[in-house]
Amino acid sequence: MMSDPAAPQVHDVAIVGGGGAGLTAALYTSRAKLSTILFEKLMPGGQIASTDLVENYPGFPEGVLGPDIAQKMEAQAKRYGTEFLFEEVREVRRKDHFFEVITAEGSTVSRAVILAMGACFRRLGVPNEKEFTGKGVSYCATCDGAFFKGKEILVIGGGDSALQEGIFLTRFASKVTIVHRRDQLRAAPILQDRASANAKISFIWDTVVDKIEGRNKVEAVLLKNVKTQQVSSRNVEGIFIFAGHDPATAFVEGFVERDEKGYVRTGESCATSVPGVFAAGEVRKGAVWQLVAACGEGCEAALAVQNYLEQHKERAGSAS
Numbered sequence: 001m002m003s004d005p006a007a008p009q010v011h012d013v014a015i016v017g018g019g020g021a022g023l024t025a026a027l028y029t030s031r032a033k034l035s036t037i038l039f040e041k042l043m044p045g046g047q048i049a050s051t052d053l054v055e056n057y058p059g060f061p062e063g064v065l066g067p068d069i070a071q072k073m074e075a076q077a078k079r080y081g082t083e084f085l086f087e088e089v090r091e092v093r094r095k096d097h098f099f100e101v102i103t104a105e106g107s108t109v110s111r112a113v114i115l116a117m118g119a120c121f122r123r124l125g126v127p128n129e130k131e132f133t134g135k136g137v138s139y140c141a142t143c144d145g146a147f148f149k150g151k152e153i154l155v156i157g158g159g160d161s162a163l164q165e166g167i168f169l170t171r172f173a174s175k176v177t178i179v180h181r182r183d184q185l186r187a188a189p190i191l192q193d194r195a196s197a198n199a200k201i202s203f204i205w206d207t208v209v210d211k212i213e214g215r216n217k218v219e220a221v222l223l224k225n226v227k228t229q230q231v232s233s234r235n236v237e238g239i240f241i242f243a244g245h246d247p248a249t250a251f252v253e254g255f256v257e258r259d260e261k262g263y264v265r266t267g268e269s270c271a272t273s274v275p276g277v278f279a280a281g282e283v284r285k286g287a288v289w290q291l292v293a294a295c296g297e298g299c300e301a302a303l304a305v306q307n308y309l310e311q312h313k314e315r316a317g318s319a320s
């Protein structure tokens with residue numbers, strides 16, 4: 001069958017998100033000779049791109065730098081033909097037997113879609129947090145840590161990110177105080193041991209941020225003890241917030257089924273409620289939040305796409 005040159009190009013698969021899950025999916029679909037387009041709003045790598053050292057990805061006994069592995073994954077997908085589009089996806093919808101992926105710049109038609117947008121960091125929602133973001137409030141230690149050489153820093157949170165990034169920040173800061181809202185950390189024991197053994201790190205327990213203060217940038221933080229309700233002020237220039245994440249799925253609301261927190265519900269082989277649409281990595285309900293798992297799910301979703309397209313060969317015509 002001759003294809004209509006006026007008809008828009010139809011990609012076999014559109015992947016939304018270029019973190020570990022999306023890049024691995026792209027590698028697999030490209031190697032399977034499926035025409036693959038990957039949308040990424042910032043830079044490939046997702047959360048790993050802003051992680052200093054990844055210590056639990058198999059095969060790297062000394063650990064591997066997050067930005068390095070992200071660049072290598074991107075290069076590997078490109079080598080097999082993945083097309084990258086650095087645009088933010090606003091909507092995914094059905095278009096006859098196809099899907100239309102819409103950005104501010106235009107739209108792309110594909111036969112299948114893999115949702116791999118990951119999750120965005122969670123804000124605390126306290127006064128001046130938004131206003132002072134980039135002026136002392138940060139959510140990325142590798143991006144901003146070097147601005148705080150010799151300074152005192154507060155780190156908020158008690159999970160793996162707070163401890164791992166808090167330890168990283170001791171390279172620059174004179175002192176790192178980890179402020180946690182409970183008296184028990186959520187972080188893995190190995191990170192707890194490392195943080196406790198670090199002379200530059202101390203902890204404040206049962207405490208939350210009440211307000212961030214300053215004229216044009218962070219100068220002090222008001223902390224509230226949740227047990228005594230006592231409020232105290234601490235003079236600091238930097239506050240790094242690692243309070244978890246929320247899934248970046250707002251634009252697929254009403255398109256695929258999500259849970260009450262916004263995570264995409266999936267069944268067997270990463271299938272969503274919409275046939276032909278798959279989800280992998282941290283957008284997915286039940287994800288385990290590890291790079292190796294995100295990559296595994298990316299692979300699983302890519303194989304499921306191959307299967308799906310094989311079963312729907314008759315729809316291989318062009319979109320109008």
Ligand code: NAP
Nearest residue numbers: 124157158159160161162164181182186242243244288289
């Ligand atoms: P997380 O595990 O969800 O931890 C978020 C932390 O922030 C928790 O300690 C939570 O307190 C606290 N928090 C949440 N909302 C808060 C608020 N409004 N005010 C103050 N504190 C607040 O998030 P994460 O540390 O970013 O980790 C996300 C996932 O990635 C996890 O599954 C983690 O294991 C994984 N990860 C793994 C590694 C690694 O393997 N090395 C590194 C980074 C992340 P509560 O404890 O009281 O809920």
